Structures are given as C-alpha cells and as structure tokens.
Amino acid sequence: MSDPSTVRAPDAVDAILQQWQRERPSLDAAPMGPLGRLKRCAALLEPRLEAGLAAFGLRLWEFDMLAALRRAGAPYCLSPTQLFSTLMVTSGTMTHRLRRLEMQGWIERIPNAQDARSMLVQLTDAGQALIDRAVEAHVDNERQLLACLPAQALSELDDALSMLLRTLESPVPLAE
Structure with missing residues (x-):
C-alpha cells in the first residue's frame, strides 16, 4: 500500500491508518480508509445540511419527509408504509414524525380510497410551498x-458511491 500522504494532503483518517500500521504492521487496514472517510464526511455534512434548512424552520428529517411526498408527484400523497420504506426508518419513528x-x-x-382501513399522508398547501422553497436552497x-471537487472528481466519486450503494442494497445470499 502506498503512503497516501505523498499523493495528497493527509486527513484525519490517514492518521488512524498510520496508527494501525505502527501498532499492527501485518494488518491490512486499507478498507478503513474509504469507509472511515465516508463516515467522517457524513458526520461533518449533516450539521451543514441542517444549517442550510434552519432558515425554513426545518430539520433534516422533516425536509426528507416533505421532499419524499413532493417527489411522489401530484397529489403529493403516500401511504405511511411507502414513506417509511423510502426513508429507512421504523414504523414507530414514522408515527411520531407524522x-x-x-x-x-x-x-x-x-382516507385511502383503495383501502378503507388505512390512511394516506398528503402534503398540505403550506407543506408544498415550504418544501418548494426549501429544496432550492438545499440544492444550492x-x-x-x-x-471544492473538480467536475471530473465529483463524477468519479458519484459513480463509485453508486456502485457501492448498489452492492450494499443488493440481497446478500445467506452463508450455508
């Protein structure tokens, strides 16, 4: 494994990898690099995304729920099951958030016209107006x-993350 600090400026994950190299030289800790960076990026991005939504009085989870309904198209309506499947939260969490x-x-x-026993979740006019304003600011x-990323690097990162996501989302065969 080449020393990544010779190619680019070292980051916090490089320091962790160097510590493992020092303490366990026979351990190939290379997978910790990209996964550690993904985790650190996610942790550092979340507060910055939240800050961008604060002007709209929204938290990130609220934005995600309103955006899921807006993306569904008119009449901006989904079942609670469709919502929690899209957002990857539990049904209990979904109930509280709704x-x-x-x-x-x-x-x-x-009321759900196809199933009298269930209800649907629909954006109100106020919710639609809010998400339409917030999504523009969020994308900006x-x-x-x-x-900070050149267009080529951003495209390559997007492709690589898409490949990783598809792999992680695919059903994993059970070990026999």
Missing part, C-alpha cells in the same frame, strides 16, 4: 459543499 409534521400543518392524513447548499 404527528409532528401534522401539528406543523405541513401534512394531513386522508449541497452544490456549495461539493464545490
């Missing part, structure tokens, strides 16, 4: 956060 968004006046629950914020 109540909060409903109290804000951003969503409403409406994301663009600024990625501005």
Whole structure:
C-alpha cells in the first residue's frame, strides 16, 4: 500500500491508518480508509445540511419527509408504509414524525380510497410551498459543499458511491 500522504494532503483518517500500521504492521487496514472517510464526511455534512434548512424552520428529517411526498408527484400523497420504506426508518419513528409534521400543518392524513382501513399522508398547501422553497436552497447548499471537487472528481466519486450503494442494497445470499 502506498503512503497516501505523498499523493495528497493527509486527513484525519490517514492518521488512524498510520496508527494501525505502527501498532499492527501485518494488518491490512486499507478498507478503513474509504469507509472511515465516508463516515467522517457524513458526520461533518449533516450539521451543514441542517444549517442550510434552519432558515425554513426545518430539520433534516422533516425536509426528507416533505421532499419524499413532493417527489411522489401530484397529489403529493403516500401511504405511511411507502414513506417509511423510502426513508429507512421504523414504523414507530414514522408515527411520531407524522404527528409532528401534522401539528406543523405541513401534512394531513386522508382516507385511502383503495383501502378503507388505512390512511394516506398528503402534503398540505403550506407543506408544498415550504418544501418548494426549501429544496432550492438545499440544492444550492449541497452544490456549495461539493464545490471544492473538480467536475471530473465529483463524477468519479458519484459513480463509485453508486456502485457501492448498489452492492450494499443488493440481497446478500445467506452463508450455508
């Protein structure tokens, strides 16, 4: 493994890798590099994304829920199951979050015409107006956060992350 600090400026993960190299020279800790960087980037990005949404009175999870409904297209309506599947949260978490968004006046629950036993979640006019404003600012914020990367590097990063995501999302055969 070549020393990454000779190719680019070292980062916090390089220091961790160097410590492992010193303490366990026979351990190939290379997988810790990209995964550690992904985890650190996610941890550092989240507060910056939250800060960009603060002007709209939104937290990141609220934005994600409103955006999921908006992306669904008119009439901006999904079942709670579709919502929690899209957002990868538990049904208990979803119930709590739906109540909060409903109290804000951003969503409403409406009867499901196909199943009288269930309700659907729909954006209100206020929720739609809010998410339409917030998503523009959110995309601008994301663009600024990625501005440090040249276009080619950004494209390669996107491709590599897409490949990793597809691999992680694919069903893993059980060991026999």
